Amino acid sequence: MDHAIEKVFEEDYKRRTLNFGIGDTVKVHYRILESGKERIQVYEGTVISLANKMNDKSFTVRRISYDVGVERIFPLYSPRVAKIELVRKGRVRRAKLFYLRQRTGKTARIKELRGGQAIVQAEKKKEREAAKAEAAVKSAAAAETPAQA
Secondary structure, three states: OOOHHHHHHHHHHHHOOOOOOOOEEEEEEEEEEEEOOOEEEEEEEEEEEOOOOOOOOOOEEEEEEOOEEEEEEEEOOOOEEEEEEEEEEEOOOOOOOOHHHHHHHHHOOEEEEEOHHHHHHHHHHHHHHHHHHHHHHHHHHHHHOOOOO
């Protein structure tokens, strides 16, 4: 049974890598079903924890919405998570940033990592190249299959 489950998740493991860490600001593009329609909602915030439980990796993102702190836990390999976009690299020295729950305003800020913008730009460039390669493979596959009328 475990072998069958591994085969199902194998594609997601190849597709999604952990390109962010604790303290980074990310945009999580999350698929939501509402009244039979599917849409993507973007949730932007700071990663305050990572839970690495073998195949069940998850991360917690915190943001302030209307002066209220909101935290959301996302499974890393969930099919509901469409994309994870890195916005900013943070410089932190802790594995969990739960102390941010008691902080507001300036004290809740996280300094940016030196060279962080370069890392973010390199990551975006890599994503664009991967998307181009995927589109090229799809177009080549579509050209090979004969048109059925």
